[in-house]
Amino acid sequence: MELTESYTLPVPQWRTWEALNDTTILQASIPGCDAIEADGENAYAVSLSVSVGPVKARFKGRLELTGINAPHAYTIVFEGQGGAAGFGKGSAQVTLEPEDTEATKLTYTAHAQIGGxxxxxxxxxxxxxxxxxxxxxxxxxSAQVTGEVVDGEAALAAGDNADDADEADDDEVEKSRVEGEEEAGESAHTGKGSKSWKAWISKF
Structure with a gap:
């Protein structure tokens, strides 16, 4: 399998390079990634869950960076095992080119073999x-390096805000109901809103 893609990222070249070497950013960016940890010099142990059609599995593997030419390029050599689901191994050549002072073009070409x-x-x-x-x-x-929120996170945040608003409205309704009941009880007890019992007796 061979895959070639290019993306323009709205951040400078050095910022892109630093992010590509930041395990926290990578873990947040890789779909299904459970963990990514340093495993030697320029190498990482990776655990992730993957779904491809009817096949779903948890893969454990290793990434190694070679041919490092900061901040322009490196090659990722990878291999992973997913039990009965199979295995994958290969490499990806990643290059960064500045499009201007605030944008970077990232291009990669990946070659992979799969089995199982x-x-x-x-x-x-x-x-x-x-x-x-x-x-x-x-x-x-891109969302990580620019500090933006991706659509799913935005929707989740909006949902949380809506829930908070609903809870606040419910609290206000409940507060009004309780206050109304308290006022009604007080009126019944003190005679507020009606003639006092002394005024009623004075008629006789």
């Missing part, structure tokens, strides 16, 4: 899933 159930579901489905995962990665990555 993944290899049995068809190259078209695998390629489509790989492109979808890559697209989601760069959407999240």
């Amino acid at each position: 159930k993944l290899a049995q579901i068809g190259s078209r489905l695998v390629d489509g899933a790989a492109r979808k995962i890559a697209g989601e990665f760069f959407k999240r990555f």
